[in-house]
Every structure is written in structure tokens, then in C-alpha cells.
Amino acid sequence: MAAAMLSRPVYPGLVPDMHAKHNLIVTEGEGAEAVLDLATKTSAEFFARTTILYCTAGSAAKDHETALAKLNPKHLWVLPSLPTVMFRLKGVLATADMGTRLYAAGTEPFIGSVIQEALAAGIDFKSVVTEHRGSAKRRVQCVHCKGMTENVTTNPVACSHCGINLFVRDHYSRRLGAFQGVIIDAEEPGSAPPPEEIYR
Amino acid sequence: MGLMFKDETYRGDFTFANSPAAIRHFPFPFHEDKYMYAVNIEPHVPGRKGTAYEFPIDIDEHYLADMRDRAITLAEDPLRCQSLPHMLAAEWDLVELLMTSMARDYPEHFSLTRDGDQWHWINRPMKIEDKFTFGNVATLPLRPMEYITRQCQGDFCLLDQRDGDLWMDAGIVTSQADWSLDFDIGMSFKEWHAPVPMAHEIGIFDRALKFLLAMQIGHPVRRLNWTMTINPRLDTAPETYPKWGIDRTTVTPENVGDKVHLRVELQALWRLPRSNAIVFSIRGYLLKMRELVTIPKWSRRMHRVLKTLPPEIAAYKGLSRYQQTTIDWLSKYDDGQPTSLGFFPD
Numbered sequence: 001m002a003a004a005m006l007s008r009p010v011y012p013g014l015v016p017d018m019h020a021k022h023n024l025i026v027t028e029g030e031g032a033e034a035v036l037d038l039a040t041k042t043s044a045e046f047f048a049r050t051t052i053l054y055c056t057a058g059s060a061a062k063d064h065e066t067a068l069a070k071l072n073p074k075h076l077w078v079l080p081s082l083p084t085v086m087f088r089l090k091g092v093l094a095t096a097d098m099g100t101r102l103y104a105a106g107t108e109p110f111i112g113s114v115i116q117e118a119l120a121a122g123i124d125f126k127s128v129v130t131e132h133r134g135s136a137k138r139r140v141q142c143v144h145c146k147g148m149t150e151n152v153t154t155n156p157v158a159c160s161h162c163g164i165n166l167f168v169r170d171h172y173s174r175r176l177g178a179f180q181g182v183i184i185d186a187e188e189p190g191s192a193p194p195p196e197e198i199y200r
Numbered sequence: 201m202g203l204m205f206k207d208e209t210y211r212g213d214f215t216f217a218n219s220p221a222a223i224r225h226f227p228f229p230f231h232e233d234k235y236m237y238a239v240n241i242e243p244h245v246p247g248r249k250g251t252a253y254e255f256p257i258d259i260d261e262h263y264l265a266d267m268r269d270r271a272i273t274l275a276e277d278p279l280r281c282q283s284l285p286h287m288l289a290a291e292w293d294l295v296e297l298l299m300t301s302m303a304r305d306y307p308e309h310f311s312l313t314r315d316g317d318q319w320h321w322i323n324r325p326m327k328i329e330d331k332f333t334f335g336n337v338a339t340l341p342l343r344p345m346e347y348i349t350r351q352c353q354g355d356f357c358l359l360d361q362r363d364g365d366l367w368m369d370a371g372i373v374t375s376q377a378d379w380s381l382d383f384d385i386g387m388s389f390k391e392w393h394a395p396v397p398m399a400h401e402i403g404i405f406d407r408a409l410k411f412l413l414a415m416q417i418g419h420p421v422r423r424l425n426w427t428m429t430i431n432p433r434l435d436t437a438p439e440t441y442p443k444w445g446i447d448r449t450t451v452t453p454e455n456v457g458d459k460v461h462l463r464v465e466l467q468a469l470w471r472l473p474r475s476n477a478i479v480f481s482i483r484g485y486l487l488k489m490r491e492l493v494t495i496p497k498w499s500r501r502m503h504r505v506l507k508t509l510p511p512e513i514a515a516y517k518g519l520s521r522y523q524q525t526t527i528d529w530l531s532k533y534d535d536g537q538p539t540s541l542g543f544f545p546d
Contacts, residue, residue, distance in 0.1 A: 006400060007395075126363075144439060170394070173384070180438075186442050
């Protein structure tokens with residue numbers, strides 16, 4: 001039901017900001033394909049003003065980094081994991097100038113992490129251009145122990161910290177970059193249904 | 201006025217109960233024999249003597265017990281009180297609103313003397329006395345919002361207004377009906393209301409937001425919201441749901457009168473003068489079914505509202521499991537007679 005998802009961000013898709021002095025594209029895995037699609041809508045000059053941070057994630061075998069390099073961006077940084085991308089992003093945002101436009105493409109938890117870094121740097125989240133590509137996996141915060149469980153594809157899911165079986169509510173926090181998980185069987189302990197794979 | 205503060209508990213042995221005067225004080229939320237979401241916002245003006253509407257900030261016989269329960273909840277989970285850094289001006293606005301209201305309307309319990317920015321606050325029931333400089337955080341023992349809301353009944357959220365929206369950027373929330381301040385802090389108006397069923401489709405939140413954005417200083421508004429709670433428990437947060445969820449399975453035909461409570465939130469909103477933020481107060485009241493049926497009009501109406509409640513709303517409010525048992529118990533108190541319009545007892 002649409003109404004149940006009002007706290008979830010929408011990801012309208014990558015479109016080039018031709019007025020930006022500099023573009024910073026942060027992407028992972030199949031998000032690289034969104035960047036390659038973006039290239040068909042814009043010019044070589046756009047990429048000459050563009051830095052790409054790419055996390056190969058699950059798409060290492062597809063060698064998207066070679067295709068991204070052929071766009072001739074100002075910089076292409078290929079990093080091995082989410083934390084290394086976010087560490088680099090934090091540093092870049094700290095020194096970014098006013099005319100920089102930020103883009104994020106990839107899975108929802110990945111975009112969520114980019115938005116968190118953007119918020120920390122004082123960037124209005126509405127100004128970030130986003131596109132969801134790849135798995136529908138979610139990041140879920142356990143409302144009880146506050147632990148984050150990554151790569152959630154099922155509902156319910158066991159909290160990776162306290163072990164409680166969590167029902168994944170369709171309620172999303174931008175500040176946390178996560179959906180809310182609430183114990184599913186509090187009213188009938190032991191009655192949790194088997195996990196159903198729904199966020200593939 | 202002679203408020204006698206009761207020594208009672210909202211956990212453990214659950215000794216909370218309402219005196220006959222407190223029953224008549226209760227803000228019964230149904231003005232007719234059925235319930236549906238509505239933008240039921242009205243001016244927060246002084247209402248009937250002896251009711252929850254008499255004063256803008258309502259202090260009642262449960263004051264000390266409420267404050268004790270809040271202190272326990274905060275000691276267990278400090279994240280129930282949070283404020284984003286830009287909300288300090290709104291925190292001071294809240295100190296002013298609460299201290300001036302409490303001292304004006306309950307002078308035998310609270311007093312406030314102001315000499316410029318030198319303020320002197322006395323809270324007799326809680327045996328608190330502090331002199332501080334208004335606007336200077338270092339002169340209070342706690343941050344301003346936490347300081348004053350540990351001395352005032354009800355949950356409080358401070359909503360920042362910007363970009364044509366309201367943002368829940370501060371709050372102290374220890375007696376909530378299953379929502380998490382820690383999760384929702386920083387969200388926009390529609391984002392924090394996202395889990396509410398049905399109301400979005402009928403445009404409730406569009407109209408409510410438009411109304412609230414235009415709120416003016418000196419013209420507070422209020423609305424009522426309701427749910428039901430098993431045992432008189434204030435802390436029904438999602439964080440502690442593993443503790444209280446099981447209570448919902450303990451309702452039997454024999455214990456409905458004592459276990460099942462109508463929980464009403466008198467939600468009041470004020471525009472604040474310095475910060476242009478809005479304070480959103482959520483003042484909760486609990487009424488046992490056994491207490492409710494002492495008012496014939498309320499027993500008839502409660503029975504009929506529960507019988508006709510849309511299942512989506514019953515599920516969202518978490519009362520599906522004991523709804524029928526409660527309807528059956530209340531049916532003994534519904535003689536089928538018509539009820540008069542309005543909230544108040546006949």
C-alpha cells in the first residue's frame with residue numbers, strides 16, 4: 001500500500017546537472033549501469049567535471065570499472081567496500097566547494113549511507129540525485145537493541161546483534177539509513193513465521 | 201483546588217487508579233457512537249472547570265507518579281530524550297511556556313519569579329527550587345527541555361519549521377503509544393506519520409500539515425487521539441514491546457474491567473515565539489473499563505465504537521486480540537438507549 005511507505009525515500013533516477021561546477025557520483029555494483037546509462041544522456045564535458053567513487057561490491061566479475069574509466073571522468077576511484085567508499089566520501093565532502101552536485105546509485109542501504117554522509121556534511125538530502133539499482137535488500141535497525149542488520153532480504157529477520165526475530169516495518173529513517181525492525185512474536189513467544197524472501 | 205497527588209505505579213504492581221473526580225476529568229474522545237480518523241483540530245482554549253481542558257497545561261492527581269515513571273524510563277533508556285543541536289532556542293521557549301502556565305494555573309504548587317533574564321522557579325510537589333539565567337544553559341542542572349519536562353506531565357516534541365514542512369527535531373517521549381522518538385527524530389511530518397493506516401488516503405495529513413504551518417503565536421490548538429492499553433502502563437514504546445506485548449494475551453472476561461484501559465492523548469500545539477518552532481504536547485490519560493462504566497453515556501458509546509471499529513484501525517492500535525472480549529464485557533453496560541452528542545457525561 002502506497003501510504004505505508006511515505007517515510008521511504010523515492011529514487012527518481014540519475015539525471016545530469018549541467019550547471020554544476022563539479023559532479024561527485026558515488027556508486028556500487030549494478031549502480032555502475034545507471035552511470036553508464038547517464039552517459040548516454042550527457043556529454044564528455046560533463047564527465048570531465050565528474051569524480052566517480054565506485055565500490056565493485058557484488059559486481060566485481062562484470063568489470064564495470066573498465067566501462068566507467070572509458071567515460072574519462074576527472075577521477076575514478078575504485079574502492080573495495082562500503083566503509084572504504086564512505087571514508088573517502090567523507091574526506092571529499094569536507095573539502096568540496098559550493099558548486100558540487102552529489103549523485104548516488106546502487107542498493108537502498110548504499111544510497112542511505114551516502115545520504116547520511118551528505119547530511120553530516122550539511123548537504124540538503126533533497127539535492128542529492130539518486131537511482132536504485134541492484135538488489136532490494138534492506139538495512140534494518142532493531143528497535144530493541146538498536147543494532148543494524150545488513151543485507152536483509154527476508155521478513156521476518158533475526159537481529160544480527162540480539163537475535164530477536166524482527167518484523168520489518170515499512171518505516172524508514174533517513175538519519176539512520178535503515179528500516180525499523182520490531183519483535184514479531186512478543187505477543188506469542190515462539191510463534192514467529194519462517195522468514196520469507198521478499199527483498200531480493 | 202486541592203489536588204492530592206497519589207502514590208501509585210505504572211509498572212510492576214500497577215496500582216494506578218482514578219478517583220471519581222479524575223474519572224470526570226478524563227478527556228473522553230468519542231463525540232458520537234462510531235470512530236473514524238478526522239482532522240479534529242480545535243482551538244486550545246480554556247474549557248470546563250474540573251476537566252482536562254480547564255487549563256492549557258493540565259496537572260492532575262497522577263502528577264508525582266507520572267514524573268517518577270518518566271525518571272525510571274529515562275534511567276533505563278536515555279535515548280527517549282533527544283534534541284538536535286539547532287533546537288536550543290525552542291527548548292528555552294518550552295521552558296517559558298510550561299513554567300508560566302504551571303505557575304499561573306497551579307499557584308499553590310508552582311511559582312515563577314522573573315527579573316529580566318533572572319528566573320526563580322519553585323516546584324513544591326517535587327521539592328525543586330532553582331534560580332537560573334534564562335537563555336544560559338550552564339545555569340540549569342539539565343538541558344532546558346529535559347529540565348522542565350521532567351517536571352511536567354505529558355510527552356513533548358519540538359517541531360522545527362522549514363522548507364514548508366515540520367521536522368521532529370527534539371522531544372522527550374516516555375509514555376508513547378508504540379512509536380520511537382529515537383527512530384523518528386529528524387523526520388518530516390508525513391514521514392513520521394507514515395505507519396498510520398487509512399488516514400493518508402483521505403487527506404488527513406495534507407490538511408493537518410497545511411493548518412499547522414499557518415499556526416500563529418497565542419493561538420494554540422488541540423486534538424484528541426486514542427488507543428487502548430493493557431494494564432496502566434505509560435511506557436508502551438516499541439523499544440520495550442518485548443516486555444509489554446505479552447500483556448495483550450492476558451485479558452479474560454473476568455479481568456477486563458481492571459486490565460483494559462482506554463488511553464487518550466490530548467495533543468496540544470503551540471507556536472513558539474523565539475524559535476518559530478511548534479511544541480507538540482502529547483498528554484496521556486488512562487481510564488480502566490471499570491472506571492469508564494461509572495459514566496452511563498460513556499459505557500454505551502465505548503461499546504458501540506469498539507463494535508464498529510474498522511479492522512485496519514483495530515490492528516494498527518494493537519487491540520484486535522482483546523477487542524471482542526472487551527466488547528462482550530461492555531455489552532452488559534449498553535442498554536441500547538440513544539446517546540447525546542458531544543464528549544461530556546449527561
